[in-house]
Amino acid sequence: MSATPAAVIVAIDGPSGTGKSSTSKAVAARLGLRYLDTGAQYRAMTWWMLNNGIDVSDPSEIAAAADKPAIVSGTDPQAPGISADGADASVPIRSQEVTAAVSAVSAVPEVRTRITDLQRTIAAGTQEPGDAGTGIVVEGRDIGTTVLPDADLKVFLTASPEARAARRSGELKSADGKAHADLAATQQALAARDKADSSRKTSPLKKAGDAVEVDTTELTLEQVIECVVTLVEKASADKAGRMEKAAR
């Protein structure tokens, strides 16, 4: 007889435009798991710093301010939400200004320590009563390598630079209806952010040795979701089997 599926911790990493957010939200919603967007946390920290006169070109100013804002993340995949010092940050964290500054802010070790602690607390389910044991999908850049190295499943999404830029510029166009989203400029901005995120000293963007790599270039979003749902179901069943064996 097969065991009841176990609550799992799932890490989904990869560069921008590979489908992390869309996939993670859909997988979490389908399987009744919580969801955490760690990029939104770094963006909220960056937004707060820009609003509070912190010079984001000065790592020592960033470091000194890293423990100041209260960053609160929701974990409902249908309406995650994020706030900084009580102000709703969901919309402004997607601005070009924040996108341009976020890699510099997130490279500062004091920022990473602060946000990594928050992420581990949320993943452990100790933030909200009743969360423990629900399982969670956490998406970002360093979840499988640093934040949750013991995750039950690690997925690393990739896609060609062209596909990623096309997806992102499609989003910019649909947001304001104008055709200003120059594909080449978008691709260049993504490459610059990849380079900054992959080359920083502290916890760079990197595939964990034990992550399953999924190249999404030629896949539809639905195909990627189905692939990850299958991987999560298997990880959950395997974990339940191990737990049952250990209890015997």
Ligand SMILES: Nc1ncnc2c1ncn2[C@@H]1O[C@H](COP(=O)(O)OP(=O)(O)O)[C@@H](O)[C@H]1O
């Ligand atoms: N496999 C795919 N095929 C086509 N479009 C996709 C695919 N995956 C994601 N997208 C679209 O690309 C954009 C970026 O996806 P998103 O999930 O935000 O990526 P990330 O979180 O990795 O930056 C979204 O508009 C999303 O709908």
Ligand SMILES: Nc1ccn([C@@H]2O[C@H](COP(=O)(O)OP(=O)(O)O)[C@@H](O)[C@H]2O)c(=O)n1
């Ligand atoms: N775990 C994470 C998640 C994001 N980040 C930083 O936050 C930025 C924004 O992440 P995001 O996931 O919102 O980016 P997009 O893929 O949505 O463009 C990244 O470019 C990284 O600089 C990070 O350093 N570590």
